[in-house]
Amino acid sequence: MLQKIPLDSILFLDTETVPQAQTFDELSEEARELYALKTRFQRKDDISAEEYYERAGILAEFGKIICISVGFFNLSGSQRQFRLRSFTGEEKSLLIQFSELLEDHFGRPRHLLCAHNGKEFDFPYLARRMLIHGLRLPAKLNLFGKKPWEIPHLDTMELWKFGEFRHYTSLRLMAHVLGIPSPKEDLDGSQIRSVYYEDGDIERIQKYCELDVLTTAQVFLRLRGDDLLDENQVTRVS
Known part of the structure; x- marks a missing residue:
């Protein structure tokens, strides 16, 4: 039961990703061909690989993590108290810093990772990008040989499914229906690419990412039947 999990054993997280290059033309000829093949079933017949490239950030093979x-x-x-921390900058460097945090402070058997839709996106994306950069996977992301009940991952979207197979609920919708107050957002996921490449505003992206982490934690508290955090209980650390 969720109530039996110690809150201080959970690391809540969120990632923001963008395409590896700003435009499709910046990719090598081989990469453009491979992207077209990778996305051929997702694209409608009248949408070219170039037009679909704005969604490349969701694919670990063609995207990168920026926060x-x-x-x-x-x-x-x-x-x-709930502490927030962010890693930004060059992708390999931020992955190394994140991996060190896992190994040094959240590497014990009791520790768990929690994200919204993390099992379908954040956790595998992080693992793939680490391997692409030649980094060793931290234990919390290395699932090889583990049985389902041994995987140290929680997913608020999965918890909300209650066993329903094809059910997707956004974090924003879950927060709304559970009565979780959310500060006004000046950004949504579809704008991350333009804010990063055109505006160069990583600070804005970081604030958005941290808000998602806080909201995920608030959702988890509601699913446990616990009181929500108030603003005086939330701090940022470097």
């Missing part, structure tokens, strides 16, 4: 935000509970004081 990883994490959040964790500190229960040592008189009241619980």
